[in-house]
Amino acid sequence: MSxxxxxxxAPAAAESVVPGWAAASxxxxxxxxxxxxxxGKTTVAAALALTLAAGNRRVLLIEVxxxxxxxxxxxxxxxxxxxxxxxxxxxxxxVRALAVDVEAALLEYxxxxxxxxxxxxxxxxxxxxxxATTLAPGLRDVLLTGKAKETVTRRAxxxxxxxxxxxxxxxxxxxxxxxxxxxxxxxxxxxxxPIRSQAEGVATLLHSPSTxxxxxxxxxxxxxxxxxxxxxxxxxxxxxxxxxxxxAVTDPLLPADALDAAAGGDLDxxxxxxxxxxAGLTVDQAGLKTLVEQAxxxxxxxxxxxxxxxxxxxxxxxxxxxxxxxxxxxxxxLYELSEMLTDQGVTLDRERP
Numbered sequence: 001m002s003x004x005x006x007x008x009x010a011p012a013a014a015e016s017v018v019p020g021w022a023a024a025s026x027x028x029x030x031x032x033x034x035x036x037x038x039x040g041k042t043t044v045a046a047a048l049a050l051t052l053a054a055g056n057r058r059v060l061l062i063e064v065x066x067x068x069x070x071x072x073x074x075x076x077x078x079x080x081x082x083x084x085x086x087x088x089x090x091x092x093x094x095v096r097a098l099a100v101d102v103e104a105a106l107l108e109y110x111x112x113x114x115x116x117x118x119x120x121x122x123x124x125x126x127x128x129x130x131x132a133t134t135l136a137p138g139l140r141d142v143l144l145t146g147k148a149k150e151t152v153t154r155r156a157x158x159x160x161x162x163x164x165x166x167x168x169x170x171x172x173x174x175x176x177x178x179x180x181x182x183x184x185x186x187x188x189x190x191x192x193x194p195i196r197s198q199a200e201g202v203a204t205l206l207h208s209p210s211t212x213x214x215x216x217x218x219x220x221x222x223x224x225x226x227x228x229x230x231x232x233x234x235x236x237x238x239x240x241x242x243x244x245x246x247x248a249v250t251d252p253l254l255p256a257d258a259l260d261a262a263a264g265g266d267l268d269x270x271x272x273x274x275x276x277x278x279a280g281l282t283v284d285q286a287g288l289k290t291l292v293e294q295a296x297x298x299x300x301x302x303x304x305x306x307x308x309x310x311x312x313x314x315x316x317x318x319x320x321x322x323x324x325x326x327x328x329x330x331x332x333x334l335y336e337l338s339e340m341l342t343d344q345g346v347t348l349d350r351e352r353p
């Protein structure tokens with residue numbers, strides 16, 4: 001029997017973009033970040049972790065794809081299978097990171113539920129661990145989501161949660177529903193014992209208000225299409241959707257009243273030349289032609305981004321916008337993106353004592 005709750009009805013189409021950060025996301029403890037490859041999913045997950053850690057909070061950033069993307073982003077050596085402090089958040093607080101190693105997680109699972117410490121290590125030497133995770137791909141996802149659940153629910157001696165929030169740099173949109181919903185299938189298959197109870201516990205967390213799945217996208221046709229499809233699939237299986245985070249948004253360089261004309265190729269070259277002259281700038285005809293062509297291309301891109309943003313708005317979900325960083329993403333850029341998320345209302349609805 002599935003532990004998933006019935007899928008909620010999709011909200012009515014929004015007439016405009018819903019700004020900010022949903023109250024449900026502010027209360028969630030597990031924030032899963034997904035997105036089509038190339039949209040900056042890992043960057044956004046890291047910036048979100050920094051944002052949520054602000055104000056003397058402690059946040060864990062988890063990587064589950066074994067790419068060491070977090071280490072590269074923070075310019076660190078490859079992360080071990082251990083929770084490692086990687087950054088200090090604004091106004092105090094800290095971000096720790098964990099790169100989940102599937103073999104290590106399976107050995108930890110054997111020890112926790114079956115007390116197979118030495119035997120588990122022997123199985124690893126024999127290659128049985130790799131064999132098991134290859135033979136049953138769903139087992140890998142169970143281990144990864146199970147580790148996330150353990151960090152979310154772990155408590156200190158006084159009973160308070162160790163982490164105020166856990167941010168998971170999750171799989172891409174094409175695999176996110178299978179990944180997050182695998183424990184429901186495992187709970188259905190396992191009739192009794194630790195596997196069933198573990199799967200049920202993970203499924204309950206992932207389908208509860210304690211979880212929010214955020215989707216990162218660019219305002220381009222394929223990423224937006226994948227985002228809309230993923231949202232529909234997440235809702236269908238009852239997984240809680242948080243915000244759409246639009247990354248690398250183009251900064252409009254033309255006034256609004258000139259965008260339509262420029263996008264349609266109707267920009268008045270003579271008027272452009274007059275404007276340049278008024279600013280003390282002169283260009284030859286070739287330069288003027290190139291400038292007008294670039295303005296047309298820019299306006300067409302911005303106009304199309306507005307159209308795609310409107311498509312995303314029909315989901316009724318809150319939307320957050322992040323610009324394209326001209327100098328690329330480094331540690332300073334992450335803090336810059338974090339500040340922008342804070343300005344758009346991203347926070348947790350609780351304080352660390």
